[in-house]
Amino acid sequence: MNELELKEKVIDILSDHKTGILASVEDNKPHCRYMTFYNEELTLYTPTKKDTEKTAEIEKNSSVSVLLGYEDKGQSDGYVELLGNATINEDQSLKERFWEESFAKWFDGPHDPNYIFLEIKPKTIRLLNLEDEPPQELNLE
Numbered sequence: 001m002n003e004l005e006l007k008e009k010v011i012d013i014l015s016d017h018k019t020g021i022l023a024s025v026e027d028n029k030p031h032c033r034y035m036t037f038y039n040e041e042l043t044l045y046t047p048t049k050k051d052t053e054k055t056a057e058i059e060k061n062s063s064v065s066v067l068l069g070y071e072d073k074g075q076s077d078g079y080v081e082l083l084g085n086a087t088i089n090e091d092q093s094l095k096e097r098f099w100e101e102s103f104a105k106w107f108d109g110p111h112d113p114n115y116i117f118l119e120i121k122p123k124t125i126r127l128l129n130l131e132d133e134p135p136q137e138l139n140l141e
Helices: 003-016 053-060 092-098 101-105
Strands: 019-026 029-036 038-040 043-049 063-069 079-089 115-128 136-139
Touching: 003 038, 003 063, 003 079, 003 115, 003 136, 019 053, 029 043, 029 053, 043 053, 043 092, 053 079, 053 115, 063 115, 092 115
Parallel strands: none
Antiparallel strands: 019 029, 019 063, 038 043, 043 115, 063 079, 079 115, 115 136
């Protein structure tokens, strides 16, 4: 698979799978949780509250890992493992674009100041378990 095909396959998986695992660093140890993800090309966005431990962890150490995919058919599903850096993004147009009514459980609407996104810029993305192919790696540094 060439680099363009790899990138397209990764974007397909990122676009088709919204629930994944975000790992950040807490006290020099991994801290994992399920999150909802949106993507623009290879950049991921995940909504969260401004006043959570996730944001405090990322302010101390921006290194994160994300797993997405592997949901439908079990062991034969392709999935991605993304390593990158996260920043806090409070852009109002982003908040409005990705707003879902289900978020009303946690936020007062897309203008709630506590509603923010973590923006994740990948450094390395590995595509795994795809149609009996060996793992493929996309380096973005």
